[in-house]
Amino acid sequence: MNSFLQDVAEYTLENYGSELEQICIVLPNKRASLYLRKSLSELLSQPSFMPTYLSIEDLVEEISGLKIIDNISQLFLLFDAYTQGPEILEKSFENFLDWAPVVLSDFNDLDLYMTDIDAAFNFLSEAKAISLWKPRP
DSSP, X not given: OOOHHHHXXXXXXXXXXXXXGGOEEEESSHHHHHHHHHHHHHHOSSOOOOOEEEEHHHHHHHHHOXXXXXXXXXXXXXXXXXXXXXXXXXXXXXXXXXXXXXXXXXXXXXXXXXXXXXXXXHHHHHHHHHHXXXXXX
């Protein structure tokens, strides 16, 4: 039984065999493009130009003209913003590194799911208020 990527390679070769270099195949990630490229090369009987392979992230970057910032740069930008905050917080880089990756991941999730930011932060604020609440005896 063929894998999905093997089926895609066969379909691509059958339908675009003579013009492979003129097509672009968009895949979920770079690993998938590696396996598709391998499957397609195994089906070719002679040297040929391969199609262009893009991950979805690469396609979005290409279409939008924007560059996705790497995690290390995000950490330094966040630390810079963090150090400009209130002086009541300890601002050591070591302390920052304990929680910053989680915050960046949470911000990424909020962005990916197009969450209403005001509603999310209101919810977090209310949850914190409830956790601090101590009823009188």
